[in-house]
Amino acid sequence: MAKVVVVGVNHAGTSAIRTLLSQNKNHEVVAFDRNNNISFLGCGIALTVSGVVQNVNDLFYSNCNELETLGAEVHMSTDVTKIDTDKKEVTAKNLETGNEMTVGYDKLIYAAGSWPVDFNIPNSDLDNIYVCKLFQHAATLIDKANEPGIESVAIIGAGYIGIELAEAYHQKGKKVTLVDLQERVVPAYFDTEFTDRLQADIRRSGVNLVLGARVTGYIGGENGQVKQIETNHGNYDADLVIQCVGFKPNTDLLEDAEKLPNGALVVDSCMRTTVPDVYAIGDTAAIYHSAVGAHRHVALATNAVKGGVVAASQINELYTVQLPSIAGTNAICVFGNMLASTGLSEAAARAEGMNVLSSFYVDNDRPEFMNDVEEVGVKLVYDKESLRLVGAQIGSYGNTPHTECIFYLSLAIQKGLTLPELAMTDVYFLPHFNKPFNFVISAILQALGLTYMKG
Numbered sequence: 001m002a003k004v005v006v007v008g009v010n011h012a013g014t015s016a017i018r019t020l021l022s023q024n025k026n027h028e029v030v031a032f033d034r035n036n037n038i039s040f041l042g043c044g045i046a047l048t049v050s051g052v053v054q055n056v057n058d059l060f061y062s063n064c065n066e067l068e069t070l071g072a073e074v075h076m077s078t079d080v081t082k083i084d085t086d087k088k089e090v091t092a093k094n095l096e097t098g099n100e101m102t103v104g105y106d107k108l109i110y111a112a113g114s115w116p117v118d119f120n121i122p123n124s125d126l127d128n129i130y131v132c133k134l135f136q137h138a139a140t141l142i143d144k145a146n147e148p149g150i151e152s153v154a155i156i157g158a159g160y161i162g163i164e165l166a167e168a169y170h171q172k173g174k175k176v177t178l179v180d181l182q183e184r185v186v187p188a189y190f191d192t193e194f195t196d197r198l199q200a201d202i203r204r205s206g207v208n209l210v211l212g213a214r215v216t217g218y219i220g221g222e223n224g225q226v227k228q229i230e231t232n233h234g235n236y237d238a239d240l241v242i243q244c245v246g247f248k249p250n251t252d253l254l255e256d257a258e259k260l261p262n263g264a265l266v267v268d269s270c271m272r273t274t275v276p277d278v279y280a281i282g283d284t285a286a287i288y289h290s291a292v293g294a295h296r297h298v299a300l301a302t303n304a305v306k307g308g309v310v311a312a313s314q315i316n317e318l319y320t321v322q323l324p325s326i327a328g329t330n331a332i333c334v335f336g337n338m339l340a341s342t343g344l345s346e347a348a349a350r351a352e353g354m355n356v357l358s359s360f361y362v363d364n365d366r367p368e369f370m371n372d373v374e375e376v377g378v379k380l381v382y383d384k385e386s387l388r389l390v391g392a393q394i395g396s397y398g399n400t401p402h403t404e405c406i407f408y409l410s411l412a413i414q415k416g417l418t419l420p421e422l423a424m425t426d427v428y429f430l431p432h433f434n435k436p437f438n439f440v441i442s443a444i445l446q447a448l449g450l451t452y453m454k455g
């Protein structure tokens with residue numbers, strides 16, 4: 001039995017506490033979170049803004065009571081202000097009462113997550129400028145979507161969250177401008193074979209997509225509310241602004257641990273930081289990225305919940321439960337584009353200094369003798385010398401998502417497999433679902449010059 005302190009109780013912290021106490025009820029677990037709610041699924045915010053999800057409260061899957069029933073002592077609205085890793089003590093302040101407390105630990109699970117990057121430009125204090133992360137933000141953003149006075153919306157940052165919100169406000173009948181400093185949307189995950197089409201679909205919908213533009217300030221109107229955003233490409237109307245320009249790990253409290261330049265805590269496959277008895281999970285952690293061959297910060301709920309299971313299992317001496325690597329697997333479903341990627345895009349691989357080649361293959365998903373067929377595209381990125389797979393992207397255009405094929409390609413990346421090893425993977429064929437040489441196998445055979453299946 002150990003005394004375990006958990007700092008931060010959202011996805012990573014909840015997963016760790018559930019695992020810890022389900023495996024061994026005898027631990028003394030003390031948990032702190034500065035927020036007043038836990039387990040809010042931010043991935044559903046855009047869906048509630050558009051109205052696809054009717055009740056924002058459905059985006060919670062746990063609560064304080066559940067964790068207390070398991071045996072944890074949970075302090076909500078309580079900010080951890082100091083961690084002394086020599087004395088093995090955590091100091092926290094209740095944000096409602098002002099009371100402070102200090103508790104010791106045998107093991108510390110650090111799950112303080114991340115916070116939206118604030119890019120501090122002039123007039124950021126005007127009303128109706130928000131970030132998008134918490135339940136509280138979601139509640140406001142949903143209200144704004146239904147406010148008739150909000151006619152134009154500017155979203156800054158054309159990553160996943162920005163594009164999803166652009167689509168959601170567009171569906172609510174708002175005039176939407178989506179701005180990004182980069183020349184392409186989601187450039188970290190997808191190459192032009194997919195982003196060109198997505199950008200065209202965004203523009204065709206009527207959303208004003210402004211790429212390669214730097215936001216330089218906000219312009220206020222009446223009552224201290226934002227009225228326009230100012231960019232180096234001109235000004236755009238905005239009764240509401242949502243800043244979606246990335247997340248920074250909350251790791252200032254752990255000064256002595258090894259970190260990446262962005263502050264993410266370097267962890268091993270057991271989620272241990274370089275400080276004894278301190279585990280870091282979720283958005284605070286930098287995990288070994290198998291495509292890159294080095295630690296990277298990939299802030300996704302998928303990594304958060306797995307990290308919680310691993311850290312807790314390690315504390316419970318279930319040593320085989322580990323997370324040796326990630327591949328950065330992700331997906332997005334917007335403007336009729338169902339996209340998934342894993343590993344590195346070709347652009348990202350080259351930016352990492354890797355010598356890569358790629359194979360892009362577009363086909364119908366099923367044999368043409370079937371009544372309806374849908375287009376699907378795949379791009380594989382691989383090391384020029386070894387033919388090791390380092391990235392894969394799948395675009396599925398129709399009603400049938402084929403994005404889950406990315407799962408086996410992500411495993412291939414995690415296991416360091418090469419294209420020849422993957423070429424003869426034993427996949428099924430059934431006309432209802434795919435072709436004898438399906439699109440993934442075909443992309444591999446194309447890369448290897450084995451294209452004899454094509455007429």
Ligand SMILES: Cc1cc2nc3c(=O)[nH]c(=O)nc-3n(C[C@H](O)[C@H](O)[C@H](O)COP(=O)(O)OP(=O)(O)OC[C@H]3O[C@@H](n4cnc5c(N)ncnc54)[C@H](O)[C@@H]3O)c2cc1C
Binds near residue numbers: 012080114299
């Ligand atoms: C809009 C949106 C959409 C997303 N969509 C997806 C998706 O589709 N798929 C996906 O995989 N991921 C998605 N993500 C990412 C995912 O939500 C994060 O990776 C995940 O929340 C990380 O969980 P976490 O518990 O590590 O960190 P967080 O969710 O950031 O939670 C950290 C917790 O720590 C608390 N805390 C921080 N500092 C302190 C302190 N000093 N004292 C006490 N408490 C503290 C915070 O209050 C918070 O509750 C999305 C994120 C957002 C914002």
